[in-house]
Amino acid sequence: MSSIIQLLPDHVANQIAAGEVVQRPASVVKELLENAVDAGATEIKLIVKDAGKTLVQVIDNGKGMSVTDARLCFERHATSKIRHAEDLFDLHTKGFRGEALASIAAIAHVELKTRQDQEELGTHLIIEGSKFTSQEVAVVPKGTSFSVKNLFYNIPARRNFLKSDTVEFRHIIDEFERVALAHANIGFMLYHNGSEMFNLPGSNTRQRIVNIFGGRTNEKLVPIKESTEIVGIHGFVTKPEFAKKSRGEQFFFANDRFIKSGYLHHAVMAAYEGLLKEGCQPAYYIYLDVPPNTIDINIHPTKTEVKFDDEHALYAILRSSIKHSLGQFNVAPVLDFDR
Ligand code: ADP
Ligand code: MG
Numbered sequence: 001m002s003s004i005i006q007l008l009p010d011h012v013a014n015q016i017a018a019g020e021v022v023q024r025p026a027s028v029v030k031e032l033l034e035n036a037v038d039a040g041a042t043e044i045k046l047i048v049k050d051a052g053k054t055l056v057q058v059i060d061n062g063k064g065m066s067v068t069d070a071r072l073c074f075e076r077h078a079t080s081k082i083r084h085a086e087d088l089f090d091l092h093t094k095g096f097r098g099e100a101l102a103s104i105a106a107i108a109h110v111e112l113k114t115r116q117d118q119e120e121l122g123t124h125l126i127i128e129g130s131k132f133t134s135q136e137v138a139v140v141p142k143g144t145s146f147s148v149k150n151l152f153y154n155i156p157a158r159r160n161f162l163k164s165d166t167v168e169f170r171h172i173i174d175e176f177e178r179v180a181l182a183h184a185n186i187g188f189m190l191y192h193n194g195s196e197m198f199n200l201p202g203s204n205t206r207q208r209i210v211n212i213f214g215g216r217t218n219e220k221l222v223p224i225k226e227s228t229e230i231v232g233i234h235g236f237v238t239k240p241e242f243a244k245k246s247r248g249e250q251f252f253f254a255n256d257r258f259i260k261s262g263y264l265h266h267a268v269m270a271a272y273e274g275l276l277k278e279g280c281q282p283a284y285y286i287y288l289d290v291p292p293n294t295i296d297i298n299i300h301p302t303k304t305e306v307k308f309d310d311e312h313a314l315y316a317i318l319r320s321s322i323k324h325s326l327g328q329f330n331v332a333p334v335l336d337f338d339r
């Protein structure tokens with residue numbers, strides 16, 4: 001009997017995997033921004049056209065890539081960020097799966113320009129549907145520029161499934177804000193269809209929040225700070241009187257990575273007990289630093305769901321820290337008056 005099972009060619013495997021990593025243009029934005037952060041960039045520029053449907057470009061001034069790496073980066077499971085299984089429990093970078101670029105290059109037209117600081121010349125390379133169509137030595141700025149054009153050009157079903165430009169661009173802004181909030185020290189810019197949407201100079205967390213969400217945010221912020229063996233906490237919650245009916249700006253970061261956690265959100269709400277009007281929610285920007293070996297980020301390809309070793313302790317520490325800060329700022333209950 002002959003066998004009927006075959007290994008799929010790489011470009012087919014990449015296209016299948018891309019479905020998991022790349023849901024929409026905003027997924028490309030997230031992956032490219034995080035790569036730029038990992039490359040040590042101090043300035044990162046995001047250029048978007050048609051809500052990312054025709055172009056997502058990220059330009060960084062990070063460490064760039066060698067000629068060989070410029071090709072290798074598009075291979076599946078090709079990464080410079082981890083070497084051994086143990087490294088998964090000691091992560092210091094946003095990336096580590098080595099699959100984003102392979103996935104993106106399988107479903108778009110990608111142009112890469114990159115140069116390392118010590119080199120005079122860099123690399124200019126084009127890859128379309130996992131196939132290299134050109135590679136040249138070129139005069140390019142230090143750092144890296146990835147242009148991702150015509151996303152899902154070869155998967156019409158996916159392309160048709162994309163929402164309106166307004167909706168897709170909202171998703172892009174969400175990803176941009178999350179990365180920008182996680183890295184206040186890095187300068188970020190965002191252009192859409194030729195207009196400047198954000199120009200955020202590198203600064204501190206408070207200034208970054210104000211630069212993104214507007215000057216009136218400043219007076220609302222209540223700083224939080226806590227340091228234990230399990231977790232370091234910093235960031236801001238907001239005074240209860242500014243709570244809104246909608247959830248709005250609620251951000252958790254764990255080791256400089258945006259995460260979602262219904263459980264920790266509950267801890268925040270518990271700290272506000274008795275201070276909020278019925279159905280109102282505070283904005284918060286909370287940064288948790290935990291030892292890398294006590295957090296599992298490898299639960300889902302997009303890495304927004306994570307698992308902490310000692311969630312219960314984290315809950316208790318977070319709640320008491322916020323309660324303490326709100327108390328210190330002499331925040332009065334607002335239950336009995338309207339504003
Ligand atoms: P991962 O980030 O998980 O390693 P990616 O597919 O996103 O996987 O990237 C593959 C590799 O390409 C990275 O490990 C890195 O070495 C290199 N790379 C990607 N983007 C950049 C960049 N902007 N600057 C320098 N190197 C980069
Ligand atoms: Mg990556």
